[in-house]
Amino acid sequence: xxxxxxxxxxxxxxxxxxxxxxxxxxxxxxxxxxxxxxxxxxxxxxxxxxxxxxxxxxxxxxxxxxxxxxxxxxxxxxxxxxxxxxxxxxxxxxxxxxxxxxxxxxxxxxxxxxxxxxxxxxxxxxxxxxxxxxxxxxxxxxxxxxxxxxxxxxxxxxxxxxxxxxxxxxxxxxxxxxxxxxxxxxxxxxxxxxxxxxxxxxxxxxxxxxxxxxxxxxxxxxxxxxxxxxxxxxxxxxxxxxxxxxx
Amino acid sequence: xxxxxxxxxxxxxxxxxxxxxxxxxxxxxxxxxxxxxxxxxxxxxxxxxxxxxxxxxxxxxxxxxxxxxxxxxxxxxxxxxxxxxxxxxxxxxxxxxxxxxxxxxxxxxxxxxxxxxxxxxxxxxxxxxxxxxxxxxxxxxxxxxxxxxxxxxxxxxxxxxxxxxxxxxxxxxxxxxxxxxxxxxxxxxxxxxxxxxxxxxxxxxxxxxxxxxxxxxxxxxxxxxxxxxxxxxxxxxxxxxxxxxxxxxxxxxxxxxxxxxxxxxxxxxxxxxxxxxxxxxxxxxxxxxxxxxxxxxxxxxxxxxxxxxxxxxxxxxxxxxxxxx
Amino acid sequence: xxxxxxxxxxxxxxxxxxxxxxxxxxxxxxxxxxxxxxxxxxxxxxxxxxxxxxxxxxxxxxxxxxxxxxxxxxxxxxxxxxxxxxxxxxxxxxxxxxxxxxxxxxxxxxxxxxxxxxxxxxxxxxxxxxxxxxxxxxxxxxxxxxxxxxxxxxxxxxxxxxxxxxxxxxxxxxxxxxxxxxxxxxxxxxxxxxxxxxxxxxxxxxxxxxxxxxxxxxxxxxxxxxxxxxxxxxxxxxxxxxxxxxxxxxxxxxxxxxxxxxxxxxxxxxxxxxxxxxxxxxxxxxxxxxxxxxxxxxxxxxxxxxxxxxxxxxxxxxxxxxxxxxxxxxxxxxxxxxxxxxxxxxxxxxxxxxxxxxxxxxxxxxxxxxxxxxxxxxxxxxxxxxxxxxxxxxxxxxxxxxxxx
Ligand SMILES: Cc1cc2nc3c(=O)[nH]c(=O)nc-3n(C[C@H](O)[C@H](O)[C@H](O)COP(=O)(O)OP(=O)(O)OC[C@H]3O[C@@H](n4cnc5c(N)ncnc54)[C@H](O)[C@@H]3O)c2cc1C
Ligand SMILES: Cc1cc2nc3c(=O)[nH]c(=O)nc-3n(C[C@H](O)[C@H](O)[C@H](O)COP(=O)(O)OP(=O)(O)OC[C@H]3O[C@@H](n4cnc5c(N)ncnc54)[C@H](O)[C@@H]3O)c2cc1C
Numbered sequence: 001x002x003x004x005x006x007x008x009x010x011x012x013x014x015x016x017x018x019x020x021x022x023x024x025x026x027x028x029x030x031x032x033x034x035x036x037x038x039x040x041x042x043x044x045x046x047x048x049x050x051x052x053x054x055x056x057x058x059x060x061x062x063x064x065x066x067x068x069x070x071x072x073x074x075x076x077x078x079x080x081x082x083x084x085x086x087x088x089x090x091x092x093x094x095x096x097x098x099x100x101x102x103x104x105x106x107x108x109x110x111x112x113x114x115x116x117x118x119x120x121x122x123x124x125x126x127x128x129x130x131x132x133x134x135x136x137x138x139x140x141x142x143x144x145x146x147x148x149x150x151x152x153x154x155x156x157x158x159x160x161x162x163x164x165x166x167x168x169x170x171x172x173x174x175x176x177x178x179x180x181x182x183x184x185x186x187x188x189x190x191x192x193x194x195x196x197x198x199x200x201x202x203x204x205x206x207x208x209x210x211x212x213x214x215x216x217x218x219x220x221x222x223x224x225x226x227x228x229x230x231x232x233x234x235x236x237x238x239x240x241x242x243x244x245x246x247x
Numbered sequence: 248x249x250x251x252x253x254x255x256x257x258x259x260x261x262x263x264x265x266x267x268x269x270x271x272x273x274x275x276x277x278x279x280x281x282x283x284x285x286x287x288x289x290x291x292x293x294x295x296x297x298x299x300x301x302x303x304x305x306x307x308x309x310x311x312x313x314x315x316x317x318x319x320x321x322x323x324x325x326x327x328x329x330x331x332x333x334x335x336x337x338x339x340x341x342x343x344x345x346x347x348x349x350x351x352x353x354x355x356x357x358x359x360x361x362x363x364x365x366x367x368x369x370x371x372x373x374x375x376x377x378x379x380x381x382x383x384x385x386x387x388x389x390x391x392x393x394x395x396x397x398x399x400x401x402x403x404x405x406x407x408x409x410x411x412x413x414x415x416x417x418x419x420x421x422x423x424x425x426x427x428x429x430x431x432x433x434x435x436x437x438x439x440x441x442x443x444x445x446x447x448x449x450x451x452x453x454x455x456x457x458x459x460x461x462x463x464x465x466x467x468x469x470x471x472x473x474x475x476x477x478x479x480x481x482x483x484x485x486x487x488x489x490x491x492x493x494x495x496x497x498x499x500x501x502x503x504x505x506x507x508x509x510x511x512x513x514x515x516x517x518x519x520x521x522x523x524x525x526x527x528x529x530x531x532x533x534x535x536x537x538x539x540x541x542x543x544x545x546x547x548x549x550x551x552x553x554x555x556x557x558x559x560x561x562x563x564x565x566x567x568x569x570x571x572x
Numbered sequence: 573x574x575x576x577x578x579x580x581x582x583x584x585x586x587x588x589x590x591x592x593x594x595x596x597x598x599x600x601x602x603x604x605x606x607x608x609x610x611x612x613x614x615x616x617x618x619x620x621x622x623x624x625x626x627x628x629x630x631x632x633x634x635x636x637x638x639x640x641x642x643x644x645x646x647x648x649x650x651x652x653x654x655x656x657x658x659x660x661x662x663x664x665x666x667x668x669x670x671x672x673x674x675x676x677x678x679x680x681x682x683x684x685x686x687x688x689x690x691x692x693x694x695x696x697x698x699x700x701x702x703x704x705x706x707x708x709x710x711x712x713x714x715x716x717x718x719x720x721x722x723x724x725x726x727x728x729x730x731x732x733x734x735x736x737x738x739x740x741x742x743x744x745x746x747x748x749x750x751x752x753x754x755x756x757x758x759x760x761x762x763x764x765x766x767x768x769x770x771x772x773x774x775x776x777x778x779x780x781x782x783x784x785x786x787x788x789x790x791x792x793x794x795x796x797x798x799x800x801x802x803x804x805x806x807x808x809x810x811x812x813x814x815x816x817x818x819x820x821x822x823x824x825x826x827x828x829x830x831x832x833x834x835x836x837x838x839x840x841x842x843x844x845x846x847x848x849x850x851x852x853x854x855x856x857x858x859x860x861x862x863x864x865x866x867x868x869x870x871x872x873x874x875x876x877x878x879x880x881x882x883x884x885x886x887x888x889x890x891x892x893x894x895x896x897x898x899x900x901x902x903x904x905x906x907x908x909x910x911x912x913x914x915x916x917x918x919x920x921x922x923x924x925x926x927x928x929x930x931x932x933x934x935x936x937x938x939x940x941x942x943x944x945x946x947x948x949x950x951x952x953x954x955x956x957x958x959x960x961x962x963x964x965x966x967x968x969x970x971x972x973x974x975x976x977x
Pocket of ligand 1: 037455456457458459481482483484485496497498499500501512513514515516517518519520523533534535536539551552553554
């Protein structure tokens with residue numbers, strides 16, 4: 001069984017976020033790009049599934065939609081243990097465009113299931129997984145917190161209001177994952193790092209596709225007011241009820 | 248034309264988030280001269296829905312075929328799509344939570360409608376349609392333009408608030424035609440945990456960090472959460488060390504929440520943690536270290552030993568709640 | 573008796589063209605950056621958790637060493653054909669810096685293993701020695717120790733009292749070695765000992781000794797000022813028999829072997845010092861932005877801001893010295909003087925920077941919880957071992973006097 005993990009390359013959370021002078025674009029000079037944290041957990045778990053020989057997983061493929069700038073991120077995925085990387089060469093404008101590029105690729109391939117992180121740390125659209133499933137008429141399972149195998153059948157666990165459900169899917173599923181899917185991201189070992197360049201990185205031309213929304217410009221959130229330091233619990237209760245009116 | 252609000256049905260009840268969404272829709276309706284219509288899926292009594300009439304909703308489509316009780320994103324998407332077509336809705340609103348995140352993108356594809364999640368505030372203009380959303384894990388706001396015929400939005404929970412608006416509410420049965428009744432998804436097992444309030448829904452979240460010193464001390468936070476009817480959360484090292492279950496961890500790699508009040512107790516305020524809670528309406532920090540970075544993002548702060556302050560606070564809240572009953 | 577040795581060799585994976593057209597290139601490769609990140613992730617995620625406790629109780633980091641060997645750090649410079657990771661020295665500098673930012677005891681364990689023991693065997697050992705000793709070391713299954721210093725022979729490494737007497741089919745080793753890093757945890761020792769006293773330093777040999785051989789006994793774990801989680805012991809040899817085939821190189825090659833090997837070792841220790849300094853600097857910056865006095869963050873007091881400015885600049889200068897020495901080594905050029913400069917400057921700088929980092933922290937800096945006091949104690953050792961700062965200056969000044977630089 002082959003698994004596909006969708007990867008987004010995002011600025012490290014500790015990066016300072018700046019925009020171009022007309023604030024129409026994200027200014028990426030000096031930015032350190034990393035694997036989107038949820039995608040990294042997804043990849044970690046996919047590789048764990050592959051490394052456990054009792055599972056039917058034979059190959060882990062990673063894919064990203066992006067310019068050549070994203071290649072180091074993809075090679076990092078290969079270093080961590082993905083077998084193959086695919087890059088579709090276009091700077092996506094929105095989640096819909098990203099999802100339609102992915103769909104165009106996946107249509108001609110066979111995967112046991114496809115994993116997407118819940119959202120990407122840049123444009124925070126949280127939509128690619130769901131859109132992808134709809135475009136391909138796949139089942140999408142959100143809030144997935146773990147995957148295991150019962151013989152050849154993957155069993156997914158998801159969080160639902162007040163609990164957890166285990167389920168299986170007939171056909172290809174798109175999993176939308178968050179925390180808990182793997183505990184900590186896998187650190188690549190040196191052998192992985194050295195072999196990353198010799199693993200396949202397939203470059204695919206973008207199919208023409210449209211976007212549905214447009215990011216016009218950006219600004220910083222307004223400065224929040226300074227913290228009010230309080231002396232006692234009673235004072236806090238007073239503030240929360242009278243001033244913030246939340247209790 | 249109408250504004251369609253997806254009403255989340257949680258085992259026959261609705262959550263405050265639906266009232267908030269209705270309030271938000273009502274404000275849009277006033278500006279665009281439209282009607283607010285709700286869609287609810289699965290079994291639910293009319294009485295559980297009537298509250299929505301107080302928040303500007305005038306009609307509800309109730310698709311209460313028991314077959315729909317089970318949550319299947321694909322089927323839900325199709326039910327809502329039919330409701331959109333039936334009501335000729337121009338705007339469709341979802342809560343910005345897991346269910347919204349699961350369904351709205353699918354609907355966006357079906358309707359070829361632009362979808363804007365993590366919305367903050369009302370649209371700044373309708374023609375052309377402009378609205379703000381959160382971006383870069385809260386470090387920026389993006390101004391979005393959407394030109395599609397229909398538009399899907401999900402406002403961040405608790406970012407708008409409630410606004411009462413008494414309206415006459417009609418509840419109408421809705422029987423969509425679903426092309427694929429038998430699902431490709433099989434539920435094998437369900438573990439229900441009814442005691443704890445779902446972290447993503449909670450208005451009040453009491454969260455602990457390494458400063459709590461041990462798993463046992465989280466009892467103090469549990470007590471406070473019980474008093475306030477809130478949920479419990481924690482920082483990542485706490486979950487990593489097994490003091491609390493992994494699904495309670497909030498932050499960049501955990502859950503992203505935006506409760507009305509977030510209590511950060513013994514949490515230093517690392518940027519990765521704050522990324523998950525920066526949408527909270529009010530952040531209260533309790534920390535022994537007056538220089539802890541959490542105070543830079545907090546609204547109210549108390550410096551001191553959590554083990555001493557939390558029980559005091561619990562008593563103070565109990566007193567306040569009983570005084571105000 | 574200290575003399576510089578030119579080491580010319582070339583490594584397999586290198587691009588020969590860079591020799592013909594040397595150019596300034598400040599761009600790290602993707603692989604180098606990934607190794608740096610891997611080391612950083614492991615240090616910030618795992619080493620940080622128990623570093624204070626390990627320092628306080630002087631606990632050897634068994635578990636971390638196992639994990640780091642799985643990641644490939646223990647034999648990172650060894651060629652893949654001997655089960656190493658085949659990394660270049662630049663990567664080694666980057667990795668050592670990141671690990672030592674948090675835990676320099678880990679740094680020295682890895683440095684001794686890589687740049688003294690593994691490098692020594694890979695460069696000068698026989699094929700059989702490589703198969704037998706180097707492979708398990710490179711895989712990180714066992715660690716190694718380098719036994720040169722003696723109670724009476726530190727800086728003056730020529731006055732070796734330990735003897736390895738040629739008994740025909742084996743050597744008989746007697747004597748005491750002092751201050752041996754990995755003394756207890758290592759399985760493979762490289763021992764420097766005098767075979768023929770008449771020949772002076774040309775009568776010294778380097779031999780590979782199984783730490784579990786009969787006749788070896790250890791002194792107690794030294795109760796050190798810093799780097800307390802690395803295990804340092806004195807090692808006593810009493811009629812220890814060592815097979816003749818365990819001698820590295822020709823008879824009498826031992827002293828030259830030790831000096832050549834230490835040239836590379838200095839790059840490891842310099843990078844360790846670099847990490848200690850930059851770890852302390854990062855903590856100081858963070859603290860200076862948080863701590864308020866007289867109504868403002870202390871970074872707004874010029875006295876503190878200028879300290880940080882000096883620290884940043886000195887660290888940057890030291891980093892270039894380390895990278896330059898590493899680059900020369902990777903290019904197969906002589907790097908003995910460059911590595912001496914890197915070690916002396918970086919170690920002295922680390923001592924200064926860590927002291928200032930404690931100062932910036934005020935009283936908080938003096939308690940263990942804030943890490944900087946440990947880094948300050950650790951920094952001191954980098955000025956002492958693998959050639960004190962004074963000895964490095966002797967190496968450099970001799971080269972100046974000889975007109976070599
Ligand atoms: C890629 C990445 C992703 C990450 N993702 C997340 C994430 O999603 N969520 C997350 O939380 N972290 C995340 N982290 C970790 C994050 O950087 C911090 O390490 C973590 O949030 C710190 O947790 P803490 O505040 O509980 O502990 P600490 O930083 O140790 O803080 C403990 C606090 O408790 C205070 N304290 C101590 N004793 C008392 C007392 N008696 N009373 C009151 N206060 C006391 C201290 O002053 C201190 O401020 C991530 C890190 C990385 C590198
Ligand atoms: C924790 C620790 C771990 C160690 N690990 C190892 C190890 O694994 N293997 C190993 O073989 N050794 C190891 N050493 C030993 C270390 O390399 C020596 O301590 C070092 O070389 C200094 O030798 P010494 O202590 O005998 O000092 P000395 O040589 O006695 O020096 C005393 C002082 O005199 C100065 N000095 C000496 N000669 C001159 C001169 N000609 N001109 C000017 N100044 C001079 C020195 O710089 C120093 O300041 C370790 C030491 C320590 C403390």
